[in-house]
Amino acid sequence: MAYISLQKVSKYYQMGETKIKANDSISFDIDKGEFVVILGPSGAGKSTVLNILGGMDYPSEGRIMVDGTNIAEFTPKQLTHYRRLDVGFVFQFYNLVPNLTARENVELAAQISNRALDAAEVLDAVGLTDRMMNFPAQLSGGEQQRVAIARALAKRPKLLLCDEPTGALDYETGKQVLKLLQDTCRETGTTVVVITHNQAIAPMANRVIEINNAQVRSIYENDYPMPVSEIEW
Numbered sequence: 001m002a003y004i005s006l007q008k009v010s011k012y013y014q015m016g017e018t019k020i021k022a023n024d025s026i027s028f029d030i031d032k033g034e035f036v037v038i039l040g041p042s043g044a045g046k047s048t049v050l051n052i053l054g055g056m057d058y059p060s061e062g063r064i065m066v067d068g069t070n071i072a073e074f075t076p077k078q079l080t081h082y083r084r085l086d087v088g089f090v091f092q093f094y095n096l097v098p099n100l101t102a103r104e105n106v107e108l109a110a111q112i113s114n115r116a117l118d119a120a121e122v123l124d125a126v127g128l129t130d131r132m133m134n135f136p137a138q139l140s141g142g143e144q145q146r147v148a149i150a151r152a153l154a155k156r157p158k159l160l161l162c163d164e165p166t167g168a169l170d171y172e173t174g175k176q177v178l179k180l181l182q183d184t185c186r187e188t189g190t191t192v193v194v195i196t197h198n199q200a201i202a203p204m205a206n207r208v209i210e211i212n213n214a215q216v217r218s219i220y221e222n223d224y225p226m227p228v229s230e231i232e233w
């Protein structure tokens, strides 16, 4: 059985008289250790999928099997536990705490999980050995995103969910961040899911799930993912 399996997941929002279908019977599988890209235009329903997979929201219908358990049936308390221990999050605008240094931001992971990695070691691994004592405002966008990735990885998540992680970065910096995510996936075996509207990123993934208009349009498996350095856009 697949490590992650979404089975006919739908999410509806009631807006007055109208019912908005943000996800309409979405199904896909993800294997452990895969690098997955969820691709689709703005409004397609990507963030909704990620929120449901990350335990930030419940689906209206469907099953979300993670490691053999249907998280759609979790109580809010179980879901909190899942979010805290099993999932790492990386967002477009980094979401660092501005009055904490890079190191302190990563140390927050230890307050959430008792199996957290040492903050300095993780910052070292993402290439920020010399910037640990800096505050977010003293770091470039790419460096801030590295801190955010380090913070997510410090929890040793089973699953790393990234919502447009390069959306606020220039081309070269974006590529460096994607390389870090691809290397992390390969070296630590963490399952990584990146949502993006950028089609050019797709060749780096083991699996590409295309979403359009709240539904899965195609699923493409790639036996030979390209190294990020060889991708141009």
Ligand SMILES: Nc1ncnc2c1ncn2[C@@H]1O[C@H](COP(=O)(O)OP(=O)(O)OP(=O)(O)O)[C@@H](O)[C@H]1O
Residues within 6 Å of the ligand: 013, 015, 020, 021, 022, 040, 041, 042, 043, 044, 045, 046, 047, 048, 049, 197
């Ligand atoms: N809390 C909500 N209440 C009402 N409608 C919502 C809510 N969240 C999302 N939607 C609607 O659901 C649809 C899918 O939104 P979603 O954010 O998942 O798309 P997306 O693919 O992530 O887009 P983007 O790339 O612009 O973030 C949109 O029509 C959106 O307006």
